Amino acid sequence: PFKIVERKPYLLYIIPLITLLLRLTDDFHHLVWSSSSTIRIYGVTMPLSRYGPWFWVFVSYSYSLVFAGSSMLLKEAISYSSLYKKKSLLIITAALLPIAFSFVYLSRICPFDLTPVSFSLSSFFAFIGIYKLRLIEIIPIARDRVIENMADAVMVFDEELRLIDLNRSAEKFISKRKDEVLGKSAMDLPIDTDILRILHSEKKRTCEKNGRFYDVAVQPVKDKKGNVIGKILIARDITDIKRYQNELEELNKHLEEKVKERTKEVWKLVKQKDDFIKQLGHDLKTPLTPIISLLPLIKEKVKDKELVRLLDIISRNVNYMKDLVTDTLSLAQLSTPSYKPKLEDLNLHDVVKESLIENEYLMKEKDIHPLNKIDTSIRVKADKLRLKEIFANLISNSVRYTPKGGWIEFSAKRVGDEVVIEVKDNGIGLTEEQKEKIFDEFYKADESRHDLSTSGLGLSICKKIVERHGGRIWAESEGIGKGTSIIFTLPAGEITKK
Incomplete structure (x- = not known):
């Protein structure tokens, strides 16, 4: 019935509208008031009415709505924190007071209808809730809406590890509806042993369930004195992230293999270059050595100043070539991976x-x-x-x-x-x-x-x-x-x- 009313709330107004119509036409059918007269009580003249059948239908309907709403609120209040429990109890008390006073009057226990007084008391409780406990605020509503629509599965347990609340994602996580599991012990829930271990150890771990991977973490809920009064389990679906990580690891592995192959080729080319430079240096130094040795001897025997000048130019260039070859060989040796200085x-x-x-x-x-x-x-x-x-x-x-x-x-x-x-x-x-x-x-x-x-x-x-x-x-x-x-x-x- 509640789900039907939730989808079609206008159905709640059918009986009140019928009652209003019958009350306006009661003089013709007396379904609301069958008769009315007066009576003196303690010197006070009081109206005395006899109720018709529809009156009791409407009273029963009104009482049913109040009790249904209060029971729903009480059921939800069990899982709330102490502050929200106080607010819920205030609402329930404010709603039930008029019903209680009305019942006392209708059952003839008291001849005076004190229902108006009960509304004053209800207003007093509402005042306390609004100004002392901030009854009307958006935070609980917003928080519930956010948690309910979270992609992460959220499950709340009391200190004895009984499930007292969960969101829609958690229902999918355990493949059970909320009304099927509320109040059950964690041991009786369709969750894996690994998750139960996490619930007890409060250590974050990655678990696999039905082919999907979840990051599961548990946070203790403490009161003002630091005592643990419950635990919150949060499970985040990381299947896609895990898949991307695996793909990335495979890609990195492939790249590493390619880099190794390329590095091997590069070192092979470097070795070939070093070998070539060494051989080239040897081939260049071999003819330079006798030239460097012979040039001073030739210079001593030459008397022509122009020839001496030209021999000096040749000597400088040959020495430059020798130094260039020596430096190139030295640089090549220092660049080889195998070179290590003798410390x-x-x-x-x-x-x-x-x-x-x-x-x-x-x-x-x-x-x-x-x-x-x-x-x-x-x-x-x-x-x-x-x-x-x-x-x-x-x-x-x-x-x-x-x-x-x-x-x-x-x-x-x-x-x-x-x-x-x-x-x-x-x-x-x-x-x-x-x-x-x-x-x-x-x-x-x-x-x-x-x-x-x-x-x-x-x-x-x-x-x-x-x-x-x-x-x-x-x-x-x-x-x-x-x-x-x-x-x-x-x-x-x-x-x-x-």
Whole structure:
């Protein structure tokens, strides 16, 4: 009946309309009042009426509606929180008071009709509900509407794990209607053992049910004192997400296989390139060696100044070619995956000192003054030959672009597990663009750097060596004409006392 009324609420007005019509025409049929007279009670004249058959039909109908509404409200109130239970009880009390007073009067228990007084009491309870408990508010309605229409299954259990509420999605989740499962223990519900375990452990887990996957989580419901008075189970359908994850994993697996194949091909090409460069270097160095050895001998026997000048040009170009081949081979070796530096615990001050002695002839040609300001206690873990190669390249670079009478300064400091090394000069300096590209292979910043005395690979080799040691390298300069600092890091060695 309730579902019929819910679909067609106008049916509720049929009996009241009939009653109104019969009351207006009661003088002809007396179905509402069969007779009426007066009676004196305690000196007061009171009307005395005898009720007709339709009067009792209407009273029964009215009582039925009130009791039906109250029972529905009471049933729903069981699952509400304490605040909403109070509101529900106030509504039920306010509705039943007029019925109770009316029943007392109609049953002749009391000769006075106190029904109007009961409405005053009902109004009092309504006042308490509206102003004290906020009876008329949208929050509970909105909350119920949101929860009821959620895609997630929501099930509410009391402290004894009896189901006291669930939404539509939960009905689908357990394949049961609400009225079939309310009040049942969790053990009696058609839910899997895994979900029961989650309900007891309150740990989030993924479960499979009827071929679909759910993320199931349980939250305890606590009162003001922190006591657990119930639990809320939420199950989210993640079947589509799971499917997308599986598809993504398959795609990633396929891509990884492709990457492995491509990487294998790339390393094969890299090896072929390295082998080619090594062979090419060997083939180029073989004819250059006798030429470099013979040119000074030929120059000694030649008296013609023009021929001597030409021999000097040939010698410079041959030496440039030799340096280019040497640097190219060095860079190729540093680029191979198999290369590993031979690490030693080195005194940085001593390594710089040795490098300055080995490159002294370069600095003397331009009267460059070296300054070794590195503390003798600083040590690094590095390949000594490669470290000296870095300093040789940096000294050569600084000498080349520093004016006569200039200086080169070496300094270092330990920062945590690494040593920061700086090689600074008062040379021609760098622009912002040049600082970013100066370590690129064969890069020469401007026309002042475009000469045959350098291969353009020196700083690239320095970068490779530093990176192979797990360090970083960069350039700093305040601008053109303000000098350059090349700064790099290396792993720190053992700390020694002065």
